Amino acid sequence: MNIIDGIQFNDSNESVIFNYYSWVELIKAIIVKYANKTEGEAERIVLASPLVRITENDYMSVALRSHESEYHWAMLIAYGDQYWTKGVSPDEPDGYFEWEKEYKKKNNLAEDNFIFRD
Numbered sequence: 001m002n003i004i005d006g007i008q009f010n011d012s013n014e015s016v017i018f019n020y021y022s023w024v025e026l027i028k029a030i031i032v033k034y035a036n037k038t039e040g041e042a043e044r045i046v047l048a049s050p051l052v053r054i055t056e057n058d059y060m061s062v063a064l065r066s067h068e069s070e071y072h073w074a075m076l077i078a079y080g081d082q083y084w085t086k087g088v089s090p091d092e093p094d095g096y097f098e099w100e101k102e103y104k105k106k107n108n109l110a111e112d113n114f115i116f117r118d
Contacts, residue, residue, distance in 0.1 A: 001054055003020050003021050005019040005022055007019075007020050007054075009058065009059040009062045009063075010059060011059040011060070011063075013118070014116060014117060015059075015116075015117050016062055016063060016066070016116050016117070017114075017115040018054070018062045018113065019109075019110035019112065019113045019114070019115075021109075021110075022109035022113050023070065023113040024046060024047075024052055025107065025109055026103065026109060027046055027052070027073055027074045027077065028046050028074075029107075030071055030074035030100075031046065031074045031077065033099070034071070034096075035074065035075065035078035035079065037078065045077055049077045051065070051073055051076065052077075063114075065114075066113070066114035069092065071092045071096065072090065075088055075090070
C-alpha cells in the first residue's frame with residue numbers, strides 16, 4: 001500500500017480516514033527527536049516495522065493504531081516491546097505536544113491522523 005494521506009477504511013457501521021503519510025512521517029520525526037536516531041535510521045526502522053504495514057481495507061488494523069499515541073508507537077519501534085521497562089518513559093516529554101503541533105504545521109502534515117465517521 002502506498003504511504004499517502006486520505007485513505008478510507010470501512011467497517012460495516014463506520015469508516016475511518018487514515019492520514020497514513022502524516023502518521024508515518026510524525027513517527028519518524030519522534031524517533032529522530034526523542035530516540036536520538038538519525039533520519040536514515042528512523043526511516044529504515046519505521047518502514048521495516050510491521051506496525052506501519054497496513055493491508056488493503058483493514059479497518060480494524062487502522063482503528064487499533066488510533067488507540068495509542070504516535071509517541072507510544074515511535075518508542076515501541078525504536079526500543080521494542082515493553083520499552084517502559086528499559087528506562088524509557090511511556091509519557092510524552094515536557095513540550096512534546098507543542099513540538100508535535102509545530103512539526104505538523106511546518107511539514108504540511110495532516111492535523112489529525114485518524115478521522116472516524118459513523
